[in-house]
Amino acid sequence: MKMKRTYAAIAAIVIIAIIAISVGYYYYNPKPTPKEIPTLVLGTTLDVTVNLDPGQDYMVGMLDTNNVVFDPLYEVPPGIYPDARLAPRLAASDPVVSPDGLHWTIALRQGVKFQDGTAFNATAVKFSFDRLKDLKSYSAWLLESIDSVDVVDLYTVRLNLKYPNAALKGALTMPVAGPVSPSAVQRMGLEKFQQLPVGTGPFKYVEWKKGDHITLAPFEDYWNQSRVPKVTLFYKIYSDSATLKLALEKGEIDTAWDYIAISDYPTLLADPNLKYAIAAEGYHTWMTLNMNLPGSPLLDARVRQAIIFCIDQKEISEKVYHGVYPPSEETPFLPGFDPKPSWLRYKPTDIAKAKELLTAAGDPNGIDVTLWFTPVALGKEMPDLAALVQEQLGRAGIRVTLKSTEQGTFFQQFRAGEYEMALGIMSPDYLDPDSVAYFIANSHGSYSKRVRLNDTLLDQLTLQGVATTDPAQREKIYGDLQDRLADLAVYVPFVHQNNYWFYKASTVSGVLSYYFQYSPWWTLEKKTP
């Protein structure tokens, strides 16, 4: 028995010693050599669900990484926020557009290489755009106005369009339009390429562990030496915003953004160790009012207008969003366009006016309506928002029944235009009014179908807007479009959902506010303590 105890004691001492040595070694941090590239950990809940191939999709998560792995022909340059304009990136200059608007000649930047060493030229652009069309994927619609691509010379391409498209330059800023390495596509095959695709951008993909992390390393031969990154990026994916916040506070990650629960914003904003930048300005939370649902009181425009008069955006901003997201007073929000104050006719909030409109519509005792929402996919605040909207409309005698359902059902029925009223989010894809206008105002637009909007004037305006290149004329067209939408009263804006990008002031520098969700990560630097 005594021997056994002695052996046990020796074993325990050995185990404790091994653990102590290992832990000591772990916490002993030798100073990195000057050549070692530091790693920045970016935490987010935006998972890249499908694949990383820009030719196959453009979900929000993959936009973040693809924006720095692929160079589109044009870009919204960083460092000018809150302004936004288009500038050449892989293109050498602005496009030369033929008088009929059907041929765009674009000179390309020379001396550019793909991350696998392949030379970038006009053939690579043609290959990438043709590939996008051949893949017939979801993202192909962004460049669907391009009929064919001609290689004019080694560094010039000509885009032949099906119809004049003034919005094309904006669409060409999307990573979807970023050329892919033809040799990498052929060498790797589709399945491997979509895991770690190859572009010309300042970062290159190193590893993707699905649902966990993506590692991006600097591309040292990047053509723009001023943008060669100084850090390796570790894009860490969380599924819970509470854990994301704790990881940031603990210092396990250097930055955190979308999605952070709105209830956590006050704590994070008050934390002296944290700073923030705006990570996207274009998101809007809004409500849709179906204008052609049989049997609905909303068939009468005066009822829809009465609903809008009841909505108090300031109260929504303060009570639901803790004042973090400012109230929105534009409908619709059109990127790259100074809004016309069409919406102000519904301001200030006026319950008496709402009741007056209801009486004029033959509903002096109020109406019964149903408001649909999905509680998680579009933000965890949706139930609170729905409850407040119910309360605000109740002030004018509009009795709202709240109904929620999971995202699959919600989007299916919403797309089919089956909801009388619904809560949603609208975000632009690129910097052009058409990025939003067509979808919400043209009768073929996917958002228009959700509210059963079918209006001849709006159809004309949306088509004119995209076909007109003259800025002054476009200004007029989109102004008229806003007026008409305000008349029809089918969309009710609530708040600008400006996403914040929080970062540790002690470890990170170079974080820039940016117009879109996908930020220019090449500006990031790691501070050495």
Place this chain on the structure above:
Amino acid sequence: MKLRTFILLRLLLTIPMILILVTVVFGIMRVLPGDPVAAVMGSKQGSEQQIELLRHELGLDKPLYLQYLDYVGNLLRGDFGYSMVRQRPVASELADHLPATIELTFWSMLLAIPLGIYSGVFAARKAGSKIDASIRIGALVRWCIPVFWFGLILQILVVQYGLPLPVSGQASPQIATVAHVTGLYVVDAILAGDARALVDSFLHLALPVVTLGTTMAASLTKIARTNVVDVLGEEYIKVASLKGCPDEQVFQKHALPNALIPILTYTGLQVAILLQGAILTETVFAWSGLGRLLIFSVGFRDFNLIQGCVVLFALVVSLANLIVDISYAIVDPRVRL
């Protein structure tokens, strides 16, 4: 019945069980409202033609019985199908995520079984004392606390008090790039001979394992205590004592082995509970395991991926129960009668 026949029968019974399970899951997914294509598209601006095209590519426009026959036929050939959301074979997705769940549940069991059994036995031997009451109340309280809440509280405490433990992930960024041979971080670190990676893996395991392991330990404590108290009251224990056998010997040789047999069965059943807990633990601690994959696939109504996860969970639970049944049959031959 011979042991070999018993094992063979148990193995054969697993096949209809999996088939019934697959059929139920298949039926539930189709009966529940929610269109998978609409969920994938979300609020994106896609045309109806694109949606229909996607639906056709996924075979969702086929009659239900054909979808079912396709699925079962493929499953029998070992093909779990193609993930609609991830756009790759379900088998590859499962293979990528299984190691994290195995690692989490293995270490949780390693913590839970000795801790639960020892504290249960200890409480039973001190039955009626304050220590016994404390252990029973402690186990009950822990059992009642939801896994995700307990995990979150641990994370908050670690952040609040600045404890040197990570609150998320399986490895630090600098360590995460160690060659993935098995996908099990601890094993890979050992294979790579990387002490720093090994310690890092254990540190990342600490909070999730305590969260999940103590849940199982709490229930084992209760079962172990009850069984030992029952056995200690049996006639043969009294006889052994009256014959002059020392108390310690009576306990070690007569009471404990008999009390532990039902615990063996209970431990097998606990594997299912553990996997259920793993779903929430992985979500809270940002572990890229099967549980998180299942939640992800449910959100997107990715039918094949959901079915793949459920079948794999069922296989793991069946395997654990098979091992327990076989061990039981060896320890107690009466079950083979």
